[in-house]
Amino acid sequence: MARKLLLENINVPGINTFDVYRQQGGYRAVEKALKSMSPDDVVEEVKKSGLRGRGGAGFPTGMKWSFLAKPEGKARYLVCNADESEPGTFKDRYLMTYLPHLLIEGMIVSSFALGAKVSYIYVRGEMMPQIRILEKAIAEAKNAGFLGKNILGSGYDLELYVQPGGGAYICGEETALIESLEGKRGNPRIKPPFPAISGVWGCPTVVNNVESIAAVVPIINDGGEEYAKIGNGRSTGTKLISASGNINKPGVYEIELGLPVEEFIYSDDYCGGIANSKRLKAVVAGGSSVPILPANLILKTITGEPRLMSYESLSDGGFQSGSMLGSGGFIAFDEDQCIVRNTWNYARFYHHESCGQCSPCREGTGWMEKVLHRLEYGHGKMSDIDLLVDVAKKIEGNTICPLGDAAAWPVASAIRHFRDEFEWHVTHPKEALERNYGLANYAEFTNAI
Amino acid sequence: MSEEIAKVKVTIDGITVEVEPGTSILNAARQIGGDIVPPAMCYYSKLEGSGGKCRTCLVKVSKGSEKDPRPMPKLVASCRTTVMDGMEVENITSPEVIEARKGIVEMLLINHPLDCPVCDQAGECDLQNLAYEHGAEKTRYEFERRTFDRIDIGDKVQLHMNRCILCYRCTYVADQITDNRVHGILGRGDASEISTYIEKAIDNDFSGNVIDVCPVGALTDKTFRFKNRVWFTKPVDAHRNCPTCSGKVTLWYKGEEVLRVTARKDQFGEVEEFICNTCRYDTKKTNDWIIEGPTHIDHTSVISSNHYEMAKPLPVIQKDQLLIEANKVEFDRATKI
Ligand code: SF4
Ligand code: FES
DSSP: OOOOSSSTTTTSTTTTSHHHHHHTTTTHHHHHHHHHOOHHHHHHHHHHHTOBOTTTTOOBHHHHHHTOOOOTTOOOEEEEEEOOOSTTOOHHHHHHHHOHHHHHHHHHHHHHHHTOSEEEEEEOTTOHHHHHHHHHHHHHHHHTTSSBSSGGGSSOOBEEEEEEOOSOGGGGSHHHHHHHHTTSOOOOOOSSSOTTTSOGGGSOEEEEEHHHHHHHHHHHHHOHHHHHHSEETTEESEEEEEEEESBSSOEEEEEETTEEHHHHHHOTTTTOSBGGGOOEEEEEOSSTTSOEEEHHHHHBOTTSOBOEESHHHHTTTHHHHOOOOTTOEEEEEETTOOHHHHHHHHHHHHHHHOOSOSHHHHHHHHHHHHHHHHHHTTOOOHHHHHHHHHHHHHHTTOSSSTHHHHHHHHHHHHHHHHHHHHHHHHHOHHHHHHSOOOSTTHHHHHHHO | OOOOOOOEEEEETTEEEEEOTTOBHHHHHHHHOGGGSOOOSSOOTTSTTOOSSSOTTEEEEEEOOSSOOOOOSSOEEGGGOBOOTTEEEESTTOHHHHHHHHHHHHHHHHTSOOOGGGOTTTTSOHHHHHHHHHOOSSOOOOSOOOOOOOEEETTTEEEOGGGOOOOOHHHHHHHHTSSSOOOEEESSGGGOEEESTTTOOOOOTTTTHHHHHOSSTTEEETTTTTTOOGGGSEEEEEEOOOSSSOOEEEEEEETTEEEEEEEOBOTTSOBSSOOOHIIIIIOOSGGGSEEEEEOOOOTTSGGGTTOTTTSOOOHHHHHOHHHHHHTHHHHHHHHHO
16 A cells, blocks of 8 residues: 555544544644754755645745745745635645644644744635634644644744635635735736745745645654655655546545556556446546546557656646646546537636636637537537637736636647547537547547647 | 946847836837837836736747846736846747737737727727737627626716726726725626726716726716717817816817817827816816917827828917917928928
8 A cells, every 4th residue: 555644544533633633643743843943944854855836836845935035024924725626626625624733733834934923724715614624623723832822832933824715716826815815806916026025915925735735744754855755756755636537436545646547547546447337538637727638648658658647747748648737636537528518617617717807818718618618519610629729829828827828728638639529519510419429539639649 | 436226238129228127128118119119908107006917018038138048938928027137028020929919909809899980989099009900800709799788987987898908907096096995896707897886986086097097998088978089189288277186188179179188198108197087077178278289199090190280280279379389390390281
């Protein structure tokens, strides 16, 4: 069995309470960091671990921390991004529900490393139960002296607040999150300046994903080097994967990075194979915004290497034949799923969630949705397919925040790999309403590109 | 010791200019002037925080700086990117930029009603000019466009949300020029709209400036609505002793009648100074003003299509010997042909 660092004790009854969590060795990392390490030591340890941001971008966490400006007389903030709303991703919610103290422990250690006296956990507004769980857990930790003034007699003070989100996907973008946290409309800010220089209330701020912060706990307990031994190349440690779609065992899995995708899908330790003995058609490997890949390309790279669950391997081949690990939202599609319908569904989501500040995203997402809707419902034209490619290209890279890219990639990749299915929707509009295209000859097709 | 701050060198489309550190690429280009100035639909130098939204000013940075010559990976919004020493920028020399800009113009137009024939802004509309230069002659958009009801913002301004391109300029005016924030954006994505939080009138002295900053015909002056096409009117610079604002305005004449009063605009379409509502709405008689002379209109504008500056000086000016003296330059120019 693979090593588990985050979910090791998830099945211990009562692990969501302070007492049980503590009995299981919880809050050791806080003791270790506050009593025997300097803030810089903690940063150094995280750097050594090679931990990369678990929210989607995969930027090295230790490096992000060391970019934080430290001007005299200005407060610094750590904000935990728990606005998990990427379709297909539900690992943070799982972690907060069952292991709230792991997140809080990580928050204390990370805040200590960054010198933050006040930290926030910005939780998606729809996750009311998790907000209550976290608030209860914070109260418990405070009672036990792990939060508040002079934590464990170390002289370090920390207040931790939970902020319910404003109810928009866009608030998961770090600068929109900061705006929303400040009580404003959740519009992404125009960068520069980056949050590391000017974030919450104009002060230097680090925004980290829930899982990244939780991962700091095992890193401090066992040492960064130990953590870096797990995994593959520059993808170190373990990663939570939210597996969903047509698989036998959907759920949240902790994997060691570098696990072969094939094993992840077919092993009984993980997804347990495709449901109802169907065949695999396609996979979205990192949450709805990353490019979709057909079965042949998700199992093997274009050069025939087995594809691994790691930052590098999943993006092998660029966008021509690769994808991204993203936030780890692993969605599998069997042969009965319609790619056009699924693409339309994603486009609808991004259209609904665009903040509306910049023109390509505001207008382009709606346009793509309407064209895809038309294709799916049998009114499409052949020229629509190239139109979609072109609109996606016009959005990509030209927007303020990554939402534009997130909206463009799924459309562009679906057409890149499943163009024949789109064409079939145009040539067989009636049939397309009644049945799905099936597995078809996508394999040959992708080789042609 | 000299107090000079070292200037930074930036090259835009092959033309090098030295600017103060901290200048944006757009403003550096404006110092050069001419064709290489990227179009700006949302940035407004007088409004803090504006810019970055419309993306029409995208340019390519082919060399980051002397120290770090790597090109920037994506096109950047020139209005919100500061120049670095040795930076090299491509605007109209880059096919990639032109292509992207075409895309942006298309996006701006897909939900625009294209009702120029009945829009008061036609003739002085930034979107119209931009589309003329960068747009395709046909749209590829075949769906219903978003529509909103017209809203009165106070008794003098009308909001035509259908035409709005969500540049946010008017909200910045409401935020910064007026002291009470009653203007904002409601909704999200392409359903977002400018709102005064449920039609609450702005009664601030400077609220009328939202009309001038609006690049399109979304915010129009109700005292001028449907009175005339702008290219039939003749703009004249004038001023008066105003206790509230600078009193420097442009009067728009039709015959001897002042149809509307606006702030003066510079060559980039930005107002020089914001004016108060009294000047804008309530002082529309020639006697209220000291006339300075015809406004300079760029030759590319449709307003100058009838060689306005070359034609006979306005009747109002002709009548008064003093004004004839004061406007000698214009008279000379006009009588040369
Ligand atoms: S109404 Fe005019 S000024 Fe206001 S956001 Fe729309 S286009 Fe810009
Ligand atoms: S003017 Fe720069 S993005 Fe609008």
